[in-house]
Amino acid sequence: MSQWVQRDSRFVSWNTQEGITAIFTTRLGGVSMPPFDTLNLSFNVTDSPAAVAANRQRIMDVVDRKMDQLVMAEQVHHNRVGWVETADASKGAFRSADALPGLDGLLTRRTDVVLGMGFADCVPIFIAVPRHHIVGLLHAGWRGTVKGVQLRAVSLLKEAGIDPQDIEIGMGPSIGPCCYEVDDTVACRFDELLGAQSPLVPAREGHYFLDLWEANRAQFVRAGIPEAHIDISRLCTACHRDQFFSYRRDHGRTGRMGGFICMS
Numbered sequence: 001m002s003q004w005v006q007r008d009s010r011f012v013s014w015n016t017q018e019g020i021t022a023i024f025t026t027r028l029g030g031v032s033m034p035p036f037d038t039l040n041l042s043f044n045v046t047d048s049p050a051a052v053a054a055n056r057q058r059i060m061d062v063v064d065r066k067m068d069q070l071v072m073a074e075q076v077h078h079n080r081v082g083w084v085e086t087a088d089a090s091k092g093a094f095r096s097a098d099a100l101p102g103l104d105g106l107l108t109r110r111t112d113v114v115l116g117m118g119f120a121d122c123v124p125i126f127i128a129v130p131r132h133h134i135v136g137l138l139h140a141g142w143r144g145t146v147k148g149v150q151l152r153a154v155s156l157l158k159e160a161g162i163d164p165q166d167i168e169i170g171m172g173p174s175i176g177p178c179c180y181e182v183d184d185t186v187a188c189r190f191d192e193l194l195g196a197q198s199p200l201v202p203a204r205e206g207h208y209f210l211d212l213w214e215a216n217r218a219q220f221v222r223a224g225i226p227e228a229h230i231d232i233s234r235l236c237t238a239c240h241r242d243q244f245f246s247y248r249r250d251h252g253r254t255g256r257m258g259g260f261i262c263m264s
């Protein structure tokens with residue numbers, strides 16, 4: 001039974017534990033002009049910064065937080081994950097230049113920050129450890145998935161004394177196995193990583209459809225997280241043009257949705 005629900009056109013929610021707010025935005029309900037129409041949340045595309053700031057403010061209103069509580073990661077398609085503290089609040093919120101450098105994963109124990117990242121096909125992975133009052137957010141495209149951003153996050157949590165059995169995972173909308181065609185070079189990396197579990201289906205000559213949700217799920221299960229604790233929305237960003245931006249479908253000229261998580 002999926003805990004991903006949509007009650008508002010501007011976002012889908014991962015309904016995990018009481019007190020945890022985890023949302024993934026759509027492209028609807030913002031002020032940006034094409035091709036960023038309308039709820040683009042990234043300063044790193046050529047959208048008007050004023051429009052991005054207005055869109056971000058709308059989403060902070062949705063989660064009932066202030067803009068200076070938001071913390072964004074730089075996102076470099078690698079595997080580094082960091083702990084976010086109260087002192088990090090507002091980094092990356094008003095400009096991308098001061099986003100937390102070199103990170104594709106954020107974890108926090110703090111209730112006064114909102115973790116955020118931008119997405120347009122890569123997998124947004126939400127983490128909740130309610131028993132230990134921890135939330136997290138990861139950015140996993142094919143590179144981050146192969147480099148093990150999900151395993152790095154689990155390692156950091158284990159180092160903090162957390163049992164993987166207490167970790168809950170929610171994977172939000174991203175490009176699905178229906179639309180994500182990759183070439184031999186990328187396919188080989190997944191064969192090396194997952195062997196017989198490699199989530200590839202042959203497409204045209206030398207190309208395969210890759211299931212990033214399954215690849216990340218397999219890695220989390222290997223790391224000791226119960227299968228029942230992994231909830232995948234299975235919404236494909238490329239299939240739903242009206243609802244989501246898709247980097248692949250839109251040939252790179254598009255906006256970014258946002259993943260946000262915080263707790264009370």
Ligand SMILES: [Zn+2]
Nearest residue numbers: 178179236239
């Ligand atoms: Zn699709």
